[in-house]
Amino acid sequence: MWFFMVRLFTKFKQIRTFFTLPSSVEIEKNCIDSIREIVLPGFSMEQIISLNVFHNTLGVDHHCRNFSLKTNKGTPEMELTEKTQILELDINQKLEKSKSIIREAISLFGIENIAIAITGGKDSTTILWIFKQVCEEMGYELPRCIFIDEGDVFVEIREFIHYIEKLWSLKIIFLKNDNVSLQVQHVGDLIQVSFLNEQNQMALEEMNFFEKEFPFIPDSTICNHLMKTIPLRNFIAEHGIKALATAIRWDEADARESEEYFSQRANPSHSRVHPILHFKERDIWIAIFKYDIPYNSLYKLGYRSLGARCATIKSSDIPAWRQDLENTPERGGRDQEKEAIMGQLRALGYM
């Protein structure tokens, strides 16, 4: 370890500033590469270098190649230029923006009426951490968290959830649609609709599903509706939740581009709060390393995005934060260009 430190401090002479973030810091590209060589093997790079410095000085294009701001998806309140500006802020400014959204939510709804949806993933752990900062500043306890068990949760995610539960003394409510999941032993087993309770049967009718049976496949359309939407609805209604905070981001998927910081949902009526819409995938990793936010070990194994175990593909074997975040799709296995084509065809009524 000391050997690495010596080499590192030799390089230090070539670096004008080290621990600060401003994008004006000039660092030679080859210097960055040598630091990466030194720092990466077995050394925690994240403890030494701010990724934002890498990012700006290597001239890496901030614009996620596959991300385009299509205003045809409609953000009536937010102008295109405002959104572009927010996306270009540095990490400190983005964090401040998120905090201000959270403060606004607390003021609008009251801390006791807010719940935070956590998944054990990098995005929801980050918003939880930001909530923690705001609550500490304001002298509040953290709001309740909810974790939805969709039926096939990674062991590592369960372990991680229990870890942060202890670390941050969280109040977590675990939601699961037992009536559905107890019907089966394995992913893929068939469920008879007639064996389900009335609420679940009506939920299927609501989505125009009239078959007698369906396979239990977590993260499929039907299972998402039953395993996620129904327990969530029940929770919101039973606990009088006025606002649910979730960790969605604009650059995750085309469908998220038109989301607002605050939006209304129905059935039951409640608000959604989205404090990190303006965080790009790389910003999450910058925040995680800069602020020492815990993250799930699955990301180190190469997973970029975590869903149900049976539905999550590992796109690579190198840690998520070292992958080509800007030019490869986060939600692995989906072709971004194909999505764009489908969107354009859909707008003209084809599809």
Place this chain on the structure above:
Amino acid sequence: MKVRRSVDKKVVILGLDGVPCSLLNYYVNQGIMPHFGDMVSRGALLPLTSTLPEVSSVAWASFMTGQNPAEHGIFGFMEIDPRSYEFRFPNFLSLKSPTFWEKLGVPTVSFNIPQTYPARATNGAIISGFVAPDLEKAVYPRRLYDYCKSVGYRLDVQSGLAAQNPEPFFKDLFEVFQKRAEMMTYLYTQEDWRIFIGTITETDRLHHFFYDSATGGKYYEIFVEFYQQLDKLLWEMFTRAQKDGALFLTCSDHGFVPIKSEVYVATCLKEQGFLRLAEPGGLKNITPDSRAFCLEPARIYIHLKDKFSRGSVAGSEYEAIRQELKEVFEALSYNGCKVVKQVFFKEEIFWGPYLADAPDLYILGEPGFDLRSSLNKETVFGLSHFRGAHTYNDAHLFLSGSEGLLSEPPESIDGIALMITSFLGQTY
């Protein structure tokens, strides 16, 4: 016949996507397009038929190759993989034949023609048309891409705006058209070409959402304004072409009429027991007992055992099912009106090496009935925010003069390639 190379002859074609012959006649008569009216009086404005299916990707592919869909391989905007039932989107590289200008080997500017994405290396310049998700892959040569970026060139109108609020849509429409016209002029004057093809697609977008105002009504002023601007552009391009001694023509790939009703082919298939999905969410949930499915706009495929991985229809049942489907669709009626003009079996309208990939049936609606293959509709008939439907007839061909033309003008869009080729003095 003698092959006489004529190095002086040039051709300028302006594609006007979805512009009907009848609409142009109307605007000329109303004095909305005085320049074009002048051009028509000295040339000829003729009706043209589209392809079957009468959609832009197929029609422009037939324009470019001079061929039937079973020869060039493009039957629609999308296909499905017969194994996984996932959507595939044929693009320029899927075209099985060269374009007429590639066959001629003459420098050509091909600007905004649908079905030309991604751009490929060519003798000339390409900017791709619909569907083009990525500008960088839509332009050849590279220096032209840098220019496109520098002027903020737009590949397409933001069609999604039309559903929410017409005003931003119209604003966007005129802005994109302006950029289109400027780029067309730039390419015309800066690039080296013997064939210049520039296509306007804003017309198709406007017509899809607002065609019920084309000859009067709520948004008629927008149509008037737009077609006046188009008139000016046509005049400018025509004047330039005249100076260059080039043959000048315009054409469209299909016509338009106001929508009477949308017709959801998939719902009809479901109701008649031909199609079943195990769960909502696309054709990948099709059940093995489904006998037929459909793809946009009204292509019907029999779910054959030896063609599709989940298919269970035997070859021996093929003809009977086709006949049954034909009767079902011919019998469709809406408020006492006949909905389907004709149901075609594949061999009646397709010929070529790719016949096996063709839909087994194709349904042509009566004008005003917009056939769609959406899987998530509950009724057979319905309306949405769309106000215009494509027509097979009533596309147009405008010729600025008949000098140098060796034969009768074509009656369908796939005949234009031969006309141009003959004009340029080559036969193949």
